[in-house]
Amino acid sequence: MEYNPRDIEQKWKQYWDDHEVYKIENTSDKPKYYVLDMFPYPSGAGLHVGHPLGYIATDIFSRYKRLKGFNVLHPMGYDSFGLPAEQYAISTGQHPAITTENNINTFRKQLENLGFSYDWSREVRTSDPSFYKWTQWIFMQLFNHYYDKIADKALLISDLVKTFSTEGNKKVNAVCDEDTPSFTADEWNAMSEKEQQLLLLKYRLTFPEESYVNWCPALGTVLSNDEVKDGVSERGGYPVERKLMKQWAMRITAYADRLLEGLKTVDWPESIKDQQTNWIGRSQGASVKFGVEGHADKQIGVFTTRVDTIYGVTFMVLAPEHEYVAALTTPEHQDEIEKYQKWTASRSEVDRQAEKRITGAFTGSYAVNPFNGEKVPIWIADYVLAGYGTGAVMAVPSGDQRDWNFAKHFNLPIIPILDAQKNMDEAADATKEGRYINSGMINGMTYEEAVPTLINWLEEKGLGKGKIQYRIRNAVFSRQRYWGEPVPVYWKNEIPYLIDESELPLVLPQVDKYLPTETGEPPLGRAEDWKYTPTPGGESYPYELSTMPGWAGSSWYFYRYMNPQNDQEFCSQDAVNYWRQVDLYVGGPEHAVGHLLYSRFWNKFMYDLGLVPEEEYAKKLINQGMIQGVSKFVYRSFNHPNIYISYDRVSDDFTPEELKYLGVNSRDDLGFVGAGFHVDVNLVNEDSSLDIEGFRNWRSENKDAKFLLSSDGKYYCESAVEKMSKSKYNVVNPDKLVLDSNEIEGGKGYGADCFRMYEMFLGPVEVAKPWNTSGIDGVNRFLRKFWGL
């Protein structure tokens, strides 16, 4: 009997549905195994051949595990909040929920065509109120907790308040804002409600704050650091500028150390662990306070990883935005400093990265080195970043390349401090070799001896201490957008308060347009009656207008699959204690410092609250490589846009007949013949020749196109490997290969088995590779032989 994949597949899919073959229970005598894919954003372009690579791998593995006697959780869902649906809504007026629903239906159908063994009864959608109710609930827990360094976990804010009212905050050791003052119980009790709430915001794990953010004017929203690449937005490639705005933030810094520690316990790719380690950027060093000459009330704190070089300090540099700059600038330097501040503020991220000139300005003031009382000039320069450390550095030109460059450029002194250092005229030498010279109390010591000596002295005098500094910043958690989870907060007297838990979910309101309001408020500002009434019949207060970022829902979705219909809890304790954690997680490496870091952070927080049993939610992670698209380009005449030249003839001379056919006098009449016009890959054959008829019908302006063909009578296109994307016309839809021509136009009818085997046959799952179907017939032959046998 002939191999007929479509009949076989339809028959068995029907059987799976009728008998609920893949529906699984949260109880079983078998051992459990949880296989998870990163869920897709349901884009309008539908599923392309790259999506299923990881899904096929996990499906095969799930089936294997089932046969080995495991109870396997293998679910699928949709990360359905996101920018494209909203952009589409802005241009068409169509509600994002409708387009999202349509897109999900397409995805679902395409996934079903591939014969996956998902338990569809567990499907989740992050944009569904029954799902985001719990995203909002977790947000509320974050708001209600602070990070206690002694317990080394998150604890209730309400307990912190009790401590404040009985003993103040002197004994409290918690993660909080740098500028948190210390106070006694009496002082706390004497504060107004507003003052108390403002102080508590400095402790909460999520809180609004004025901060410099990546503002993208084209998208009309704020982006997180990992959403900005090379100074432009990752999505769309629009310019991003620094802007001071009030934003919700997540105190992920509180978990920096545990996020590092946890990496040692998971079986994840080295490259991902490495990226997370670098992103967290732990560096050990010391903080030192420098006095300021003539300003007895001021001290400049710096962070340094090389406190041993402190006798080599010859100047000090502040970030141009540093709060002391105005006060420290002497009248004769005021013009210059203000000019410099203006200039740096005007420079965009892109400018800064493109051109790294040595620039700076002298304030006219001097700092005092606490160790030797030396006066050193205070400069400002944009190589010092306001957002890292204290926004001020002690400059040691003999030990740091940038300081050396700066000193040379502005003719500042350079003091060698180690006998091993070479010629100070050449360049800095950040060595730790040798013994110290010109270095007061550490003269003659080695690095190992010098550091504790200095830190002890600093701590005794109260002028500094050993300190660990992290590169990671608190994560900005609000977006000036419509299509996201509303933040369950209302504002009263300029203070944010949580809405009552019984009001969840706080459902997205209807708006007339999806654009910011005329006054520049986020789209939710358009909603009527977007107000909260804490006490029935009492006064109402405005809700928060921003929504949560894309990574909110994806930070905990893996727990919802365990118990998706639960309306009492995010997931029952029975379910989470049965499934515990993901045993195998497969997804793209592009989420290394986004989703994969944020979700670990939320998980650790939920672990602290006793909501989940494992401190790391994914035991093993595998990154599947991206399947790239092979784009096709046509060459056309610059002067005559409807004349197309076959790729192999672009630099040829043409015969008189050819010129006549094209209707030009000479080759030169065509002008520049340039590529760059993407043509739909579905109009191009295996050998790169163009389906001319199809091309004429593709777009109306191509109807009268003239083609100069190759000697064999075909028109050839140029190829390039690029990311698969709708705009590049290089998206290949798996349906075309799986379904037959009765089901979809141009369907090849290979069937799901052939398609799945072929994707696995393409090469190792982890490796990126361009899509090509040249070998699919080999797999098809195998299946037919196998069927015959």
Add this chain to the structure above:
RNA sequence: GCCGAAGUGGCGGAACUGGUAGACGCGCUGGACUCAAAAUCCAGUGUUGGCAACAACGUGUGGGUUCGAGUCCCACCUUCGGUACCA
């Protein structure tokens, strides 16, 4: 610059802890079947020389360890991914 991954036939890629390099597939060549084509089947296919048996050379480059290296060590080159005034 720094961190990470990877370099094997015409192509995708195999080769587990050091033990017959190139499995399997694509492509290509020849043959069978057919009036013919497609499909299918059979055989061959790292490079060079040879009718052949066979020989020499072959895993980015140069060294090294070993009875034996694609695999281990050192130095370098190239490609891809990440990241970058982080004090």
